[in-house]
Amino acid sequence: AQSVTQLDSHVSVSEGTPVLLRCNYSSSYSPSLFWYVQHPNKGLQLLLKYTSAATLVKGINGFEAEFKKSETSFHLTKPSAHMSDAAEYFCVVSDIGGGADGLTFGKGTHLIIQP
Amino acid sequence: DTEVTQTPKHLVMGMTNKKSLKCEQHMGHRAMYWYKQKAKKPPELMFVYSYEKLSINESVPSRFSPECPNSSLLNLHLHALQPEDSALYLCASSQGLAGPTDTQYFGPGTRLTVL
Numbered sequence: 001a002q003s004v005t006q007l008d009s010h011v012s013v014s015e016g017t018p019v020l021l022r023c024n025y026s027s028s029y030s031p032s033l034f035w036y037v038q039h040p041n042k043g044l045q046l047l048l049k050y051t052s053a054a055t056l057v058k059g060i061n062g063f064e065a066e067f068k069k070s071e072t073s074f075h076l077t078k079p080s081a082h083m084s085d086a087a088e089y090f091c092v093v094s095d096i097g098g099g100a101d102g103l104t105f106g107k108g109t110h111l112i113i114q115p
Numbered sequence: 116d117t118e119v120t121q122t123p124k125h126l127v128m129g130m131t132n133k134k135s136l137k138c139e140q141h142m143g144h145r146a147m148y149w150y151k152q153k154a155k156k157p158p159e160l161m162f163v164y165s166y167e168k169l170s171i172n173e174s175v176p177s178r179f180s181p182e183c184p185n186s187s188l189l190n191l192h193l194h195a196l197q198p199e200d201s202a203l204y205l206c207a208s209s210q211g212l213a214g215p216t217d218t219q220y221f222g223p224g225t226r227l228t229v230l
Contacts, residue, residue, distance in 0.1 A: 041221040041224075044221040046220060
């Protein structure tokens, strides 16, 4: 069985300061991990993914995430927040089943950017 | 190109109407998905088509009827819906790989309101 816990339902940062969105997972197998972003009334956009290659993954719009197996974590970071980063972020884990059969979504973290 | 398109963007229907949602991708993907997303919640899987065959139906009421006419198109036929069916309906596609590396790409969604 697999699960995903996004540790914060809301995160608020000032524009230009670093962003940290936390995600812990559990999986019986070697999982793939994804971060998706959803702007209001939009679909989900893939930010980045980890699929057992490099543990530090770089994504779009300056985001990156580090897979830490010992800590079962896959936290999302960005050095400097921009107003356009305000959105909902979902951490997703996929293990041996793959595709939708093996996908588990976190509950989401709402990122607020203060001017 | 990782684009999934959905039409219409918005749909308002009465409980006795029949309508259809349409999803299209031209990435050569062989798996396509319908999700339902309520406000401030992660997406919930409804149906999966793999190689144009329905492979997963997550106990969705029969008033939702999926159809996959070919490998690029996915429809969701709606009939006799209830107000609680109002939500954002998301389509996604993936290569259809076995295992956890299969990555889903989402469309922008159809915002459905049932009166």
